[in-house]
Amino acid sequence: MNDFVNNIKKVMLVFLILFIALISYITYLYMFKSETAVASSYNQRLWAERNKVLRGTIYDKDMTALTKSTRISQTSQKLQYYQGAAFAHTIGYMDPRYGLSGLEKKYDAELMDDGDSSLSKFAFFSKDNEEKVGKGLRTTLDSELQKKAYNLLGNHRGSIVAMNPKTGEILAMVSKPSYDPNYLSRDWKSVNSNKDMPLLNRAVSGLYPPGSTFKTITAASALKNIPNVYNSSINDNGSLVVNGTRLLGDFQGESFGNIGFKSAYMHSSNVFFGSLGLDLGNKELKNTAEAFYFNKHTPTIGLTIENSVFPSYKSNEKGNIAQSAIGQAGVLVTPMEMALVASTVANDGIMMQPMLVKEILSSKGKSLEKLQPKQLGQVMTKENATTMKSLMRSVVSGGTGKGAALSNILVSGKTGTADHVEASKQEAPHAWFTGFAPYDDPQIAIAVIVEEGGQGGQLAATITRELIRTYLK
Amino acid sequence: MESLKEERKLLRYTYLLCIVLFLNMYFIGKDSFDNGALIMGAVICLIFAYSHFIIRRFFPDGDKYILLFSNVLAVIGLGMLYRLNSPNALKQLIMYAIGIAIFILVVVLFPSLIKFGKYKYFYMICTIILMALGSLLAKPTYGARNWISIAGFTFQPSEFAKLSLVAYLAAALQNYGRDTQGKSEIIKAKALIEPGIVVMVSLGFMVIQKDLGSALLFFAISITMVYIATSNFKYVLLCLGLFIIGGFISYKLYGHVRVRFMTWSDPWKYATSGGNQVVQSLISIASGHLFGTGVGLGYPKLVPVVDSDFIFAAICEEMGLLMGFAMLILYFLLFYRCMRVPVYSKDNFTRLLAVGYSTMIAAQVLVIVGGVVGAIPLTGITLPLVSYGGSSMIITFFSLGILQKISEDGQSYE
Numbered sequence: 001m002n003d004f005v006n007n008i009k010k011v012m013l014v015f016l017i018l019f020i021a022l023i024s025y026i027t028y029l030y031m032f033k034s035e036t037a038v039a040s041s042y043n044q045r046l047w048a049e050r051n052k053v054l055r056g057t058i059y060d061k062d063m064t065a066l067t068k069s070t071r072i073s074q075t076s077q078k079l080q081y082y083q084g085a086a087f088a089h090t091i092g093y094m095d096p097r098y099g100l101s102g103l104e105k106k107y108d109a110e111l112m113d114d115g116d117s118s119l120s121k122f123a124f125f126s127k128d129n130e131e132k133v134g135k136g137l138r139t140t141l142d143s144e145l146q147k148k149a150y151n152l153l154g155n156h157r158g159s160i161v162a163m164n165p166k167t168g169e170i171l172a173m174v175s176k177p178s179y180d181p182n183y184l185s186r187d188w189k190s191v192n193s194n195k196d197m198p199l200l201n202r203a204v205s206g207l208y209p210p211g212s213t214f215k216t217i218t219a220a221s222a223l224k225n226i227p228n229v230y231n232s233s234i235n236d237n238g239s240l241v242v243n244g245t246r247l248l249g250d251f252q253g254e255s256f257g258n259i260g261f262k263s264a265y266m267h268s269s270n271v272f273f274g275s276l277g278l279d280l281g282n283k284e285l286k287n288t289a290e291a292f293y294f295n296k297h298t299p300t301i302g303l304t305i306e307n308s309v310f311p312s313y314k315s316n317e318k319g320n321i322a323q324s325a326i327g328q329a330g331v332l333v334t335p336m337e338m339a340l341v342a343s344t345v346a347n348d349g350i351m352m353q354p355m356l357v358k359e360i361l362s363s364k365g366k367s368l369e370k371l372q373p374k375q376l377g378q379v380m381t382k383e384n385a386t387t388m389k390s391l392m393r394s395v396v397s398g399g400t401g402k403g404a405a406l407s408n409i410l411v412s413g414k415t416g417t418a419d420h421v422e423a424s425k426q427e428a429p430h431a432w433f434t435g436f437a438p439y440d441d442p443q444i445a446i447a448v449i450v451e452e453g454g455q456g457g458q459l460a461a462t463i464t465r466e467l468i469r470t471y472l473k
Numbered sequence: 474m475e476s477l478k479e480e481r482k483l484l485r486y487t488y489l490l491c492i493v494l495f496l497n498m499y500f501i502g503k504d505s506f507d508n509g510a511l512i513m514g515a516v517i518c519l520i521f522a523y524s525h526f527i528i529r530r531f532f533p534d535g536d537k538y539i540l541l542f543s544n545v546l547a548v549i550g551l552g553m554l555y556r557l558n559s560p561n562a563l564k565q566l567i568m569y570a571i572g573i574a575i576f577i578l579v580v581v582l583f584p585s586l587i588k589f590g591k592y593k594y595f596y597m598i599c600t601i602i603l604m605a606l607g608s609l610l611a612k613p614t615y616g617a618r619n620w621i622s623i624a625g626f627t628f629q630p631s632e633f634a635k636l637s638l639v640a641y642l643a644a645a646l647q648n649y650g651r652d653t654q655g656k657s658e659i660i661k662a663k664a665l666i667e668p669g670i671v672v673m674v675s676l677g678f679m680v681i682q683k684d685l686g687s688a689l690l691f692f693a694i695s696i697t698m699v700y701i702a703t704s705n706f707k708y709v710l711l712c713l714g715l716f717i718i719g720g721f722i723s724y725k726l727y728g729h730v731r732v733r734f735m736t737w738s739d740p741w742k743y744a745t746s747g748g749n750q751v752v753q754s755l756i757s758i759a760s761g762h763l764f765g766t767g768v769g770l771g772y773p774k775l776v777p778v779v780d781s782d783f784i785f786a787a788i789c790e791e792m793g794l795l796m797g798f799a800m801l802i803l804y805f806l807l808f809y810r811c812m813r814v815p816v817y818s819k820d821n822f823t824r825l826l827a828v829g830y831s832t833m834i835a836a837q838v839l840v841i842v843g844g845v846v847g848a849i850p851l852t853g854i855t856l857p858l859v860s861y862g863g864s865s866m867i868i869t870f871f872s873l874g875i876l877q878k879i880s881e882d883g884q885s886y887e
Contacts, residue, residue: 003704004824005816011697011828012812015835019805022839023798025848026758030794034759042744043756045772075772 047096048075055079056111056134056363058091058103060143061169063365066091067104071131079104083143085178086150089201090141090170090356093181098188102201103137103356106302110135110360133363139302140169140358148470149174152463157451158430159202159335162467165343165436165445167373168352170303171471173336175202204305207332208449211418212268212400212456213432214327216341216388219265221288222276223384229276230387233260236271240322247322248274251417265391266399268415270326277325282313285325291379292341292351294333301371302356308337328419335447338434342413343445345392346436349385351376393439401433403461409472410439413446413464415456428452433460437468444471477529480537484525487545491518494552494768501556501769510555513566517551524573528877532580535881536814540576542807543858543873549800550859553788556768557780561861568863572870579874585882586875589640590822596641597671603634604678631679631687632864636872638675639694639829642668646702647821665699665708673719680723685733686840686852692716693836694829701828702821737850750777751847754786758794758846765793780861782853785845800859801842808835814876817883827879830872 037043054077055069066087069079079094081087092102100108114132142162149160149172162172177198179191191198200206222229238255240247250256250270256263264272277285289310290296298305311330313320323329336354344351353374360369380388392412395401400415413435420430431453436445446467448460495514499507521544528540547569555562607630645668650661672695679688696712723730732747740748740755753776761771773779773787780787789797811831815824834857841860844851855865 004701007701007704008812008816008828011701011832012809015808016805018839019801022843022848023801026794026797026846029755029846030759033755037756037759040741040752040756042752043760044775045760048772048775
C-alpha cells in the first residue's frame, strides 16, 4: 500500500468526474429535453393546477343547473352532468384524460375563473377555507325542449337545432347518437370507436346535402336577381333536359305540368328550381348562399360551426349547377346552417348571431355580464323575406309539409329529401325539415335532419310539429 | 482556530436553512398555520446543535465537516419529507435522532478500530447471511425482494450487508502484498480469490432478489477497495470485464433485468408501464426549472415513491435544479472529507474501511440520482441522509460514525 495517498487521489478524481458528468447530464436534460417533458400528456400538473378551483356551473335559460362539480380530493373534482346524454354535445365534457369539448371548452377560462384578484395568489398567508368556485354560465337552452327533441329523434341518427329567430338564442341542440358524459372514461373506448361517431356534434359539425330545403336559398336568390320571377312558370314534364342531357328529375317520377314559382316551391319541383339554377348561374346562387354564411366562418357565442359548403362550378357544368340549386351535387350544410336560414326568413331577412350563452354569472349566481343578441346582417330584403315566409307557410298548409301542420298554430316550413352517396349501397335518403312558427310572429325556428329518414314530409315534419307544440303550448 | 470559525459559520447557515425551510412549511400549512413544522424545525436544530457540541467539545481532533455536511443534507431531506408527508417526516426525525445517537455512540464507545481487523470470518459469515436473508424471508415490494419484516419492524438486510461487506473486504485485503513482497503476481493474486468469491456470491444474491441497485453499489465499493489495496489497475479492468459478463448473463437469464434496460433505453415509450416512474420524475425535474416552484407549490406527489427513491426529483421541482446541483456538490464535498480520513490513518484495515464507507455513500448518490434522471437504468436504492427510510439513515450515520472515529484516531497520532 505504498501509493496509498496517490490511489486515494485517483479514486477521488474518478468520482469527481462522475459527479461532474452527472451534473452535466442533468444540465443537458434541462436545456434540451425539459420542454417536451413538461408538454407531455403524462404531465398531470396542469390538471392539478386547474383542480384548485371548483369548476363553475352551467345553467339552462331558467337557471336550472345542468352541471355541477364537487370536490373529491385536494387535487381532483368530479363534474356531474345532470342531464346526461341529451345535453352531451351542447355542454360538452371535461376530463383529465380526454380533455374538453363543447361549452366546457369554449368557456373554460370563465368556468375556471374564481374571480379572485391576482394578489390573493399569495393565499397561503390568509387561511380562509372557502372553496374557490369558477364562474357560472346561463345558457339559452330550454331544458324541456332539449329533452323533447332528444326523445323525438328516438333511435335515429340525426340532429335537431331550434332557435329563437329574433335573437339567435339556441333553444335546443341535439345530436344523435349521443353518449353519457358522466361515464366518459368507462365508455370511452366504445364511444370513440363506434362507427356512428357519437362524439361528433352533428348539429354544428355534421355536413349533409340539404336537398330541397336548399330551395329556400335558391328562391331567395331568384327573387333578388330575376325580375318578376314570382309570376314566371315553366312546363315541368318530370325531368330537366338541356341539349339532350337529362340533368335531374322530380321526386319519384312525378311531373307537375305547367307550374308557377309558388306551387313549384310548395310541391318542391326539382325541374323548376333546377332550371332556375341554370338561369341564375353558379355565381349568383353562390353569392346568395355566401350571404347566408356558406363557405365562411359564422360568428357565434359559445359554438364552433363547421363551414357549410357551396361549390364553384364552371358555366358548362350544367348538371352540377342545376343539381346545386336543389341542394344536391357538392352542396353540404350543417343543421345549424339550415336553422339559421329558416330563422332569417322568419326574422324579416335579418340573420341573428347564434348564441348559446346569454349571461355570465359569479360563483354565487350574481349576474356579471349579459351577452347581447347581435345581427349578422340583412341577408335578404324585408319584402323578399315576407314572400319567402308566405311560401313556407303554403308548404305546410297545402304542399309537401302538411305533416308539420298544427290546428291552432300556423307552422311554416320546407321539406327536404336528400340523396346521399354511400360507398357500399344505396341507402334511404336523409329526411330534412326546416321551419318556423307561428307565422305572424315567429318565436321558434327549427331544422331537423333524420339520417336515412326517408321523405322529409314525414318523420322530420312530425318531429318539427311536436317541438313547436311543446314550445308554444 | 480558523477552522472553528468556519465551522461556526457553516453551522449558522444550517440553522438558517432549517429555520427558513420550516417557517415556509408553517405558512403553507393546509388549513391553518402549521405549528408542527415549527416544532419539527426546532427539534432538528437542537439535535444537530447537540451533536456538533459533543463532537466539538469532547473530540476536537477529528474532522468536523463530516457531521456538518451530513446535517445540511439531512435538514434538506427532512424538510422535503415534511412537505411531502408529515407523518413520515416525524418517523424520519426519530430515525435521524437515532442515527445521530449511533454516530456519537460509535465515536464515544468504540475502542480503537484497529483491533477489529482480526474478525475477517465473522464479517464474511455476516455478509453471506444478510445477503441470503432477503431471498429467504422477504416479501416483494416494488418488484424487489429485499424487505424483510421481523417483529413488525421492516428493514432491508442488504443495507446492513453493505456494512459487513466493507468490513470483510477491509479485513481480507489489509494484508495484501505484505507477506508476498517481491513475489510473482500470481502468488499475490491468490489472496484475492476468496474476497472475489464472496463478492460474486453477494452480487448473485442481489440479482436474484431483483435488487440491482445494491448489486451495482457492491460492485463499485469492491472495485474501489481492491484498487486501493492492490494499486493494480489490471484488477480493475478484470473486475469490469467480469461485471460486464455477469451483467450480460443476468440480462439473458432474468426478465426483470431486461425490463430495466428496456425502460432505461426509452422511458417515454414505456411511459404507462415500466417507464412511468422515470417519466414522471423527468417531468417533475423539468417543471421546477432552475429555481423551483417554491416549497409547497409544485406537484411532486405525482411522482411515484417520491419520498424515498425519487426525493431528488421532488427537491429539484420545488427547490429548483440549482438546489439539486448544490446537493450533488455537497455530497461530493462530504465524500472528499471522508476520503481525507484514511490519508491520516496509519493502519491498513481502518484505511480500507474508511475508503469502503466513503465510496459506499458517494456511489449510492451516483446510482440513485443517475437512475432518477434516466442517465443509468433505474434501481431502487435510497439517497443517503435524504430519502425516507430508517435502515438507510441508521446505516449511513453508523458508517459516518466509523469514519469520524477513524479520523479521530488518525489525528491523535500526530
